Amino acid sequence: MAFFDYDWSLIWDNREALINGLWTALSVAIVALVISVVGGLGLAVLRTAPKPFSWIALVYTNIFRGVPALVSVIWVYFGVALLLGIRFTVFQAGVIALSLLYSAFFAEIFRSALAAVPFGHTEAGWALGMRSPQIFLSVNLPQAVKIALPNIGSMFIGMVKDTSTFTVIGLLEVVRVTQNLVATTFQPFVLYTAAAIIYVIAAFAIDLIFRLIEGAYVRPPLGIVGRLLRARQRQLIHRIIDRTKAGSLTTESVRLPN
């Protein structure tokens, strides 16, 4: 069969269905991303807790990093229904399955990112009289997030790809849509090529978005987004600088409450 025997126009004709599939995949992945980031951060913090608690986090991380998404979603969708009688929608099952796995990955990412923040910063916070939770939130976490961002971006691309296994529970994501189209058109090569192209484009877009966010997190901020986000604060700061230089701010104008 020659190249032109394939009906490439099928891609264009079915663009809407394919894009809807991508949209479903992205929705599941984005909701799961939010949950996994929070869950992973929680696990990472738990890792620094005293022994029995840190073990819980360690065991969880090591188990769930090893479970394939396909197995996870079958557990959540069929297993939970069988054992507990809870029936999730396919969307919910997909989100839960991904969140269970990726919380474990994000836990590792955040653990190493937090460990990369010099301990001296924490000590400086203590020496300044700040409380440990304040130091964590305003000193350690912002730095760790910046360190973790590139890895979170890569993980998110993986999450989107892992939604392809959710075809097994009937989630109408890209692969499921493709399978349905193949069943009526008998053009698997063309349609799976289309699916591949969609995943690759999505990966490029995600990468780009995460790079922009990263740029905004670099200090001094890089790129248009970063500078735009900081513009208002910069303006406020420069106003204070000008007033201070003009001598209109004095030691008396701001007093510490006692």
Add this chain to the structure above:
Amino acid sequence: MRMNQIMEEAQGSSGGGQAPIVQLRGINKSFDKNQVLFDIDLDVQRGQHVVIFGPSGSGKSTVLRSINLLAKPDSGSLKVGGIEYGPGLPSEVGVTRGAGLALRRKVGMVFQQFNLFPHLCALDNVALPLRKVHHLSKQQAREKAAIALRRVGLIDRAAHYPAELSGGQQQRVAIARALALDPEVMLFDEPTSALDPELVGEVLKTIREVAETGMTMVVVTHELGFAKEVGDLNVFMEDGRIVESGPRGFYENCTSDRAKEFLKAVM
């Protein structure tokens, strides 16, 4: 009377007059099985400038860090600005709560490695603890921070991030950050050791200016020229013990062999 008081302060004696603002009594400290401080006694009078010097590993930093409880003493007692800490006292349970935290908030510290927060500009580095510790609004905290930066001559760099500042400038921001909280005592742990030689001068100048305001200070330094200049009380440490201490002129007049040897080796 006035002269006597000055003399007394210079000798770090605790008898008579005002109570010392920092008082260490019989401080012992071990890391695992390794004891690094042995029965440290030290009195710092209000307005006094104390210099601690001695060989590497002698416990200088640990003494400094026990004053603000970054290193909690195993035994002995510690009093800062009237707040006491010691085994058995309520603050021992959680140092960041109650009396321990209150004690720590009377003390400012400047580190060898500056320890500025790299994700915040100079102004916000100074403003952050003002917001968190004293609950100032963002605007108020920044205004107070700006005054502190002007004091160390860095108001023009207020919007710069640590990565955009020289080491000397970073250390001066760190000094401003500690001063902005109006501490009663300032601790300096080798504040110029991480700096290129040409940047040492500006930081020493800033510290000198802080000293001239009458701030109580404890300085660990290898800059003996500077030590001679500011040290009202000079403390020589070795192997976790205070070997000898004395007032101005100590670097010429010390009597112990160990101190003399050390000074001969480093001068």
